[in-house]
Amino acid sequence: MDAAALIQALTERFPDAVRSSHAYRGDATIxxxxxxxLDLARALKGDAAFQMNxxxxxxxxxxxxxxxxxxxxxxxxxxxxxxxxxxxxxxHPWPGPPGVPNAAAALGAPPGPARFVVVYHFFSLPLKHRxxxxxxxxENDAEVDSVTSLWAGADWLEREVWDMFGIRFRGHANLxxxxxxxxxxxHPLRKDYPVxxxxxxxxxxxxxxxxx
Amino acid sequence: MEPxxxxxxxxxxxxxEGGFLTSRLGEAIGWARKYSIxxxxxxxxxxxxxxxxxxxxxxxxDRFGAGLPRFSPRQADVLFVVGTISQKMAPVLxxxxxxMAEPKWVVSFGVCTCTGGFYDNYATLMGIDTIIPVDIxxxxxxxxxxxxxxxxxxxxxxxxxxxxxxxxxAPEARPELELEPWMPQR
Amino acid sequence: MPRTIxxxxxxxxxxxxxxxxxxxxxxxxxPAHPAMHGIIRIVARLDGEQIVDADVDIGYLHxxxxxxxxxxDYNGVIPYTDRLNYVSPLINNVGYSMAVEKLLGISVPExxxxxxxxxxxxxxxxxxxxxxxxxxxxxxxxxVFLYMIKARxxxxxxxxxxTGARLTVSYCRVGGVKADLPEGFAEQCAKAFExxxxxLAESDALLTRNRIFVDRMSGTGKISAEDAVSYxxxxxxxxxxxxxxxxxxxxxxxSYDRLEFDVPVGTRGDNFDxxxxxxxxxxxxxxxxxxxxxxxxxxxxxxxxxxxRSLPASEMVDQGKVGNIPAIRDACAxxxxxxxxSAKPLHVSIATAEKxxxxxxxxxxxxxxxxxxxxxxxxxxGHGARPPKGEVYFAVEGANGExxxxxxxxxxxxxxxxxxxxxxxxxxxxxxxxxxxxxMADLTPxxxxxxxxxxxxxx
Numbered sequence: 001m002d003a004a005a006l007i008q009a010l011t012e013r014f015p016d017a018v019r020s021s022h023a024y025r026g027d028a029t030i031x032x033x034x035x036x037x038l039d040l041a042r043a044l045k046g047d048a049a050f051q052m053n054x055x056x057x058x059x060x061x062x063x064x065x066x067x068x069x070x071x072x073x074x075x076x077x078x079x080x081x082x083x084x085x086x087x088x089x090x091x092h093p094w095p096g097p098p099g100v101p102n103a104a105a106a107l108g109a110p111p112g113p114a115r116f117v118v119v120y121h122f123f124s125l126p127l128k129h130r131x132x133x134x135x136x137x138x139e140n141d142a143e144v145d146s147v148t149s150l151w152a153g154a155d156w157l158e159r160e161v162w163d164m165f166g167i168r169f170r171g172h173a174n175l176x177x178x179x180x181x182x183x184x185x186x187h188p189l190r191k192d193y194p195v196x197x198x199x200x201x202x203x204x205x206x207x208x209x210x211x212x
Numbered sequence: 213m214e215p216x217x218x219x220x221x222x223x224x225x226x227x228x229e230g231g232f233l234t235s236r237l238g239e240a241i242g243w244a245r246k247y248s249i250x251x252x253x254x255x256x257x258x259x260x261x262x263x264x265x266x267x268x269x270x271x272x273x274d275r276f277g278a279g280l281p282r283f284s285p286r287q288a289d290v291l292f293v294v295g296t297i298s299q300k301m302a303p304v305l306x307x308x309x310x311x312m313a314e315p316k317w318v319v320s321f322g323v324c325t326c327t328g329g330f331y332d333n334y335a336t337l338m339g340i341d342t343i344i345p346v347d348i349x350x351x352x353x354x355x356x357x358x359x360x361x362x363x364x365x366x367x368x369x370x371x372x373x374x375x376x377x378x379x380x381x382a383p384e385a386r387p388e389l390e391l392e393p394w395m396p397q398r
Numbered sequence: 399m400p401r402t403i404x405x406x407x408x409x410x411x412x413x414x415x416x417x418x419x420x421x422x423x424x425x426x427x428x429p430a431h432p433a434m435h436g437i438i439r440i441v442a443r444l445d446g447e448q449i450v451d452a453d454v455d456i457g458y459l460h461x462x463x464x465x466x467x468x469x470x471d472y473n474g475v476i477p478y479t480d481r482l483n484y485v486s487p488l489i490n491n492v493g494y495s496m497a498v499e500k501l502l503g504i505s506v507p508e509x510x511x512x513x514x515x516x517x518x519x520x521x522x523x524x525x526x527x528x529x530x531x532x533x534x535x536x537x538x539x540x541x542v543f544l545y546m547i548k549a550r551x552x553x554x555x556x557x558x559x560x561t562g563a564r565l566t567v568s569y570c571r572v573g574g575v576k577a578d579l580p581e582g583f584a585e586q587c588a589k590a591f592e593x594x595x596x597x598l599a600e601s602d603a604l605l606t607r608n609r610i611f612v613d614r615m616s617g618t619g620k621i622s623a624e625d626a627v628s629y630x631x632x633x634x635x636x637x638x639x640x641x642x643x644x645x646x647x648x649x650x651x652x653s654y655d656r657l658e659f660d661v662p663v664g665t666r667g668d669n670f671d672x673x674x675x676x677x678x679x680x681x682x683x684x685x686x687x688x689x690x691x692x693x694x695x696x697x698x699x700x701x702x703x704x705x706x707r708s709l710p711a712s713e714m715v716d717q718g719k720v721g722n723i724p725a726i727r728d729a730c731a732x733x734x735x736x737x738x739x740s741a742k743p744l745h746v747s748i749a750t751a752e753k754x755x756x757x758x759x760x761x762x763x764x765x766x767x768x769x770x771x772x773x774x775x776x777x778x779x780g781h782g783a784r785p786p787k788g789e790v791y792f793a794v795e796g797a798n799g800e801x802x803x804x805x806x807x808x809x810x811x812x813x814x815x816x817x818x819x820x821x822x823x824x825x826x827x828x829x830x831x832x833x834x835x836x837x838m839a840d841l842t843p844x845x846x847x848x849x850x851x852x853x854x855x856x857x
Contacts, residue, residue, distance in 0.1 A: 025500055025790050053627050056793075057802055057819040067787070067808045088502055088754055094788035119804065121791055121819070125627070125643050132791060153630030156827040164464075179457035179856055180335065181300045188334050188465060195333050195465050202303050202343055254430060256437050256459055257853055258484035261528070261565055265554075268547040283432035298856075301437065301458045304429050330477070333462035354565055 001049075001129050003028035009049055010131070014040055024094045029132040031098040037135055038145045044122055044131070045150050052122035052131065055147065058157035060165045063097045063113040064139075065191045098136040115139040116167055120147075137167060146172040164189035242375030245289075245315070246368040247277035252288035254308060257295030259322035262354040271357035276364055285311040290367070291344075296324035297337045309344045315374075317347045319367060321360065326351050422450060427841070429458045435532060435845060436852035438826070440833075447837045452830040459852035467816035471782040472498055472572050475816060480566040482818060483854040485528045486521035486797040488514075488557070491570035494816075496651060497792035497803035498572045501785045502755060509747040510574050511653040512694035517569065518652075518794075519683040519690075520557060523594065524550050525797035525849070526634075526676040526683075533673075533846025534605060537614055542601045549597035552590040559586060572783055573756035574749035577740040584691050591684050598680060606674070615670035619832045619844030622667060629831075630824035633799025634675045635848065639667035645795035656693065659686045672847040695747070708732045715764045731761040755783045782811035798822045798849055820854045 001009065003023035010030055011018045017036030022029050032040055044052040097113035114136030123130050135144055146169035148154045158169040159178040166187035169175060177184065183201060186193055255263060267273050267281075274280075282288040285308045297305055309318065320340055323329045326349045328338035340346060347370060350363035428439040439455035463482065467475045479494045480487040492514045499506065531546030554564040559580050561567040569576050605611045621631075623639045636643055644661045646654040662678035664671030709717075709729040717725045732741070740748065742759040749756045753772050762769025775781045785807040793802040799821030806815040825848050832844050 024788050025503065027789075027791055029789075054632075055630055056800065057791075057804065057817070059804065059817045059819075061806055061815045066814065067810075088504075088752070088784065088786055090503070090786040090788075093786060096787070119817075121802070121804070125641070125648075128648055130791070132789075151630065152625070152628040152831075153824050153827055156823065157630075177457075179460040181457070188462065193334070193465075195462070195469055197334055198299065198338075199334065200299055200302065200337070202306055257461075258481050258565060261484060264528075264532075264547060265551065265564075268551075269544050270548060270551040296459060296461055298458060298460050300460065301429060304458075308430055331461045331466065333465055335460045335462040356564070 001127065003129075006050075006129055006131055010040075013043060013047075020095065020098070022095050024092070027132055028130065029134060031134045031136065033101060034135050034137065034144045037133070038147065040133065041120075041147050041150055044133075050131075051124045051126050053125055054123040055120065055151035055153055055157075056123045056130075057121040058118070058147075058154055058161065060116055060118045060161045060167055060189075061097075062116055062165060062189065062191045064115050066097055066113055098134050101136050101138060116142050116165060118144055118161065118167060142167040143170055144168075145170050148172055163187070166190065238375050239372070242372040245375060246371040249276075249278035249290050249364075249368075249371075250280055250282045250288045251278055251290045251292050252283070252285055252308070252312070253281050253292050253294060254305060255292075255294045256297065256301065257322075257324065259295040259324070259352075259354040262352075262357060262360065263292070263294045263321065266357040266360045271361065273361065273364065276361070276368070278364060285309075286313065288312060289316050291316065291318045292321050293318065293325045293340050294321040296322075296329060296331060297340055298335050299337055300335075302337050302343055305340065306343050317367060317371065318344055319348045319350065319363060320346045321350050321363075322355060323351045323353050329353060420445070425838070429455075432536075435848075436850045436855065438850065438852075438855075440829070440841070440845075442833070442838065442841070444838060447839070449833050449836060449838060449841070452833050454826060454829050456826060457856050459856040461853075461857065463818065463857040464816055467813050469812065471811050472785070472813060473783070475813060476570060477566065477568045479818075480568055481853050482820070482857065483525070483796060483798065483801070483822075483851045484565060485851060486518075486525035487565065487567050488517040488521040488561075488569060489525075489794060489796050489801065490818075491567065492518050492652070493792065493794040493796070493801050494803050494805075494818075495570040495572050496794065497790055497805050498785065499750070500792050501788055501790045501805055501807055502572070502752070502783070503786075504573060504750045504752045504755060506574050506750045507747050508653070509578075509695045510749070512690045513575055513579060513748065514570065515652050515654065515657070516579075516687050516690050516694075517557070517560060519686045520553055522797050523680050523683045524553050524557075526680050527553075527594075527597075529797075529846070529849040530601070530673060530676055533843060534601070534611070536842050536846050537611060539605060539608075539611065542604055545597045545601055549594045552593045556583075556586055556590045559583065571749075571756060573752060576748075578744045578748050587687065587691065591687070594680070594684065598677065602677065606677075612670060614840070615668065615673060615843050615847075616666075617668055617670075618836050618840040619669045619672075619847060620667050621828060621832055625828070625831060626667070629828040631799065631821075631828060632824070633796065633821050634672055634679060635799065635825050637662065638664035638671040638675045640665055645793050645800050649793065651792075651794060653690070653694075657686050657689050659689075669843045669847045711760055711764050714761075718765075731765060780811065784809060784811055793819070796821050796854075798825065798851070798854070818854075818857060820857065822848065822850050822855050826850055826855055 003026055006028045007021045007023060007030060011021060014036060017032045017040055018030050019033060020031045044050045098117050099111060100114045116137040118135045118137060120133040121130065137144060144167065146154065146158055156178060158172050159175060161167050162169065162175050163177040163179050164187055180188065181201065184199055253263060265271060291309055291312060293305065320326050324331065325340045328336050348363050348367045350360055352359050423444045425442045425444055426439065427442065429437040437458040441453045442449045443451040463478050466478055475494060476491055479490040482490045527546040527550045531543040535543035557567060558564050560583065561569040621639055623641045626636050626639045627641060632643060640663060642661060642663045647661055659682045662675045664675050707729055709726065709731055711731040714726050714729060714731045740759060742761045745759040757776055758769040758772045763773045776783060787807060787809045789806045791802055791804045793800045801821055802819035804817040805813055808814040829848065833841055
């Protein structure tokens with residue numbers, strides 16, 4: 001199925017769950033609410049129409065500084081204000097990052113992009129199509145169901161998302177850090193974690209540093 | 213004191229020490245040590261590929277006597293730290309270094325081990341000399357095998373000189389520079 | 399008469415029966431260990447020689463690739479991508495560049511596609527040579543390792559003549575490649591491949607029917623096709639289990655759909671099948687490169703001969719600065735040898751036409767104000783290629799499997815998020831499944847055939 005047909009089939013199948021969708025640059029993408037994720041994933045894997053037997057990737061994005069002032073280069077600038085280059089034109093622009101989850105909006109959260117979005121990439125080998133599923137989450141309630149019961153590869157992928165972003169996965173048997181170490185405090189890929197804030201395990205004298 | 217007649221290459225005063233036989237013996241031991249290097253290749257990352265290339269037939273480190281790696285620190289005398297050392301790996305490196313017996317030397321292979329390379333971030337150790345003393349720095353990302361062999365020759369000269377002098381000059385560990393945590397302004 | 403010493407450790411009742419009290423041993427392998435592939439830690443629970451349980455600990459080479467990508471501009475990410483799968487760096491470069499080109503919605507010239515295919519396949523051969531060589535060495539076949547590294551040296555010299563570096567090449571750019579193939583590349587490539595084929599024939603003769611090698615590799619590290627798909631495993635590892643998924647065939651990119659090649663697929667899913675798949679893939683890669691060299695559109699070397707006398711570009715600039723226009727009026731600038739292959743006549747074949755993304759040829763940068771402005775707008779602080787706001791996922795066939803790049807842009811000059819989907823991450827997550835049930839000594843061939851690359855696994 002091509003991107004448009006796939007989105008239509010999924011929207012018809014899960015009318016309440018799918019909040020929005022797009023096919024920017026040909027990638028079929030749907031934004032779903034977190035309550036519906038597990039059912040959706042089961043359908044994607046099991047249904048003859050979809051047959052998504054591969055969970056290619058499971059990651060997250062922190063949209064908290066999206067579109068805000070331009071990033072500084074690695075070296076400090078001379079301070080001269082310059083007009084940046086023009087963006088390339090786009091006939092079918094991207095609709096933007098997913099908005100706040102319904103639950104948070106109901107509680108009166110300001111509209112805007114959700115803090116975290118968990119992104120799943122699925123691929124079907126028999127039907128050769130891909131779909132991207134996005135689940136927006138709020139910062140103080142960053143939890144989503146684990147899909148380890150459906151794809152074994154989700155185990156480590158979810159551990160990495162926990163390590164890098166601090167998003168919990170309900171039902172994951174072994175949610176501990178995988179790329180950083182146990183004593184590491186914080187979640188490095190969040191936008192508020194400074195890039196070179198080091199937490200050394202041993203100090204220059206060779207002994208374990210006083211590391212809370 | 214500088215090297216000159218009466219002092220050796222490290223500048224130590226040799227005039228009153230030992231005499232002819234002892235200095236000849238020292239040179240002989242230095243010669244034997246420098247041509248029988250047993251390396252512990254502590255290989256982590258991309259530099260490991262150039263390490264393999266240096267060790268294999270095209271560039272051949274065996275002709276310098278350093279061709280036999282020992283995979284136990286107890287049996288090795290030169291610790292080749294090859295590739296980026298992350299903060300998670302640093303205690304392991306320190307432990308391996310401590311397990312080696314004297315005389316031991318450390319070669320820092322690749323710019324990630326010298327200064328951290330371009331990975332100035334939360335995960336990387338900014339140079340292994342923040343935790344262990346280093347004798348030879350081989351920069352490069354990764355260094356060509358010719359640079360590695362150049363570094364090896366310098367190490368051999370150092371080994372020879374250390375034994376000639378009778379004492380080993382103490383390499384210093386560099387304390388980690390305190391940097392302001394830098395945050396991208398986004 | 400010998401006196402039997404009462405043995406208090408074994409209860410008398412148990413001594414009469416066959417039941418013996420046994421305890422499992424916990425063996426820690428790594429993170430500093432003799433296997434040549436990378437630093438990981440495997441904690442194996444052994445019952446005698448057999449592994450009954452295993453836990454794998456990774457992250458010892460975590461270098462913060464995804465965080466660093468957010469601090470540099472789109473072309474500045476390319477050196478970081480080199481160091482992901484550092485034995486096949488060009489495939490990573492191509493994957494990232496094509497992902498950003500998809501985000502930008504631009505296309506590159508046909509010849510550029512062919513060049514990317516050629517260098518990707520050469521990288522794939524070096525990756526498989528390193529993998530098979532290192533795993534053979536770990537099983538004791540040191541000679542095969544030396545032979546394969548010798549072949550790899552010839553290929554690295556080839557890569558160096560194209561890109562300027564042996565290993566960390568940074569060859570691709572967003573919108574093209576750095577420079578065209580050098581003159582005489584086809585001959586040099588033919589010689590390197592002749593050497594490689596000879597090495598592969600020798601290694602095949604030494605290993606494929608070698609009793610020790612076959613015994614150690616067959617039947618060990620087995621994984622079924624369903625398990626492999628469930629773990630998200632792709633690449634030669636998956637194909638050895640019988641699943642014929644190759645991104646080059648199923649979701650073709652660059653010019654793969656116009657090239658003819660076979661994808662070897664195994665049957666048993668054990669280490670020996672993976673070895674055979676990799677050996678055959680190297681032959682197929684050489685076939686692809688030879689076809690591509692034959693089929694690629696010719697570069698404008700022949701198309702537009704130089705007119706006027708040639709002058710080094712820097713001298714043209716100097717003459718222009720002092721106002722000596724008659725001296726440079728009918729001259730044609732020749733770029734520096736370090737910029738070889740990126741001269742103006744070649745530019746149209748290696749770079750996209752979109753000016754907001756790719757640097758102009760040096761003659762234009764030095765020669766006219768538009769080129770200078772284009773150059774300035776791309777390299778100066780605060781500027782750079784600015785993709786529109788959006789997100790894309792693009793996958794290429796890495797040496798280990800599907801290498802995917804998920805790039806999110808917020809319209810700025812640095813990427814907002816770059817996620818690399820590492821193929822060996824999926825394979826390593828299956829490592830406990832692969833080794834449980836096998837013996838301790840089978841860990842070596844299994845771990846070797848996974849081709850774990852720390853830069854890709856831990857990023």
